[in-house]
Amino acid sequence: GENVEQHPSTLSVQEGDSAVIKCTYSDSASNYFPWYKQELGKRPQLIIDIRSNVGEKKDQRIAVTLNKTAKHFSLHITETQPEDSAVYFCAASLKEFYFGTGTSLTVIP
Amino acid sequence: NAGVTQTPKFRVLKTGQSMTLLCAQDMNHEYMYWYRQDPGMGLRLIHYSVGEGTTAKGEVPDGYNVSRLKKQNFLLGLESAAPSQTSVYFCASSYSKGREKLFFGSGTQLSVL
Numbered sequence: 001g002e003n004v005e006q007h008p009s010t011l012s013v014q015e016g017d018s019a020v021i022k023c024t025y026s027d028s029a030s031n032y033f034p035w036y037k038q039e040l041g042k043r044p045q046l047i048i049d050i051r052s053n054v055g056e057k058k059d060q061r062i063a064v065t066l067n068k069t070a071k072h073f074s075l076h077i078t079e080t081q082p083e084d085s086a087v088y089f090c091a092a093s094l095k096e097f098y099f100g101t102g103t104s105l106t107v108i109p
Numbered sequence: 110n111a112g113v114t115q116t117p118k119f120r121v122l123k124t125g126q127s128m129t130l131l132c133a134q135d136m137n138h139e140y141m142y143w144y145r146q147d148p149g150m151g152l153r154l155i156h157y158s159v160g161e162g163t164t165a166k167g168e169v170p171d172g173y174n175v176s177r178l179k180k181q182n183f184l185l186g187l188e189s190a191a192p193s194q195t196s197v198y199f200c201a202s203s204y205s206k207g208r209e210k211l212f213f214g215s216g217t218q219l220s221v222l
Binding site: 031036042043045097102 | 151153154167215
């Protein structure tokens with residue numbers, strides 16, 4: 001099956017700086033790549049997703065890039081704010097979702 | 110519109126006890142899933158269902174059973190709980206299988222002593 005690796009496992013940035021989280025996947029047939037944000041004690045919620053026919057997608061301060069050839073995709077958060085502090089999960093899917101192990105992001109005020 | 114509702118939110122079991130977790134969704138989704146979340150391991154799929162009356166095994170199905178007698182409900186059962194099943198359990202549902210976002214429930218914190 002699919003194998004998704006996510007790095008880094010923890011990330012601390014100063015408020016206003018950018019944060020980048022990277023994921024790689026193994027199955028070249030995967031065609032849907034969502035990112036979920038999970039605040040402490042809360043449920044995961046989708047923040048952005050990208051499909052394999054698109055190379056980049058942006059939504060305000062959040063962007064995702066996909067490199068199908070290299071089989072990796074990344075989450076970019078610009079102008080980070082304290083409320084961005086959470087655990088972020090990437091996932092790759094063809095018919096089933098395979099999740100990365102998560103990145104704990106801390107934004108220092 | 111409540112979305113995905115899970116009960117209970119917390120539960121403590123002794124080894125060997127049984128319990129059932131209930132998941133309900135009001136979005137008319139065909140697909141429902143049960144995940145477990147453990148520190149450093151992300152979300153792992155236990156079982157899933159592609160429609161009323163159907164169930165299938167996921168990545169980590171051992172020790173669990175599921176049923177989907179009604180489209181809106183997906184039950185996860187532990188027949189004989191073990192300490193290794195201490196985890197946070199999330200139910201989720203979606204419009205399609207693997208191509209649209211997952212809607213998650215609020216989670217169940219289960220401790221097996």
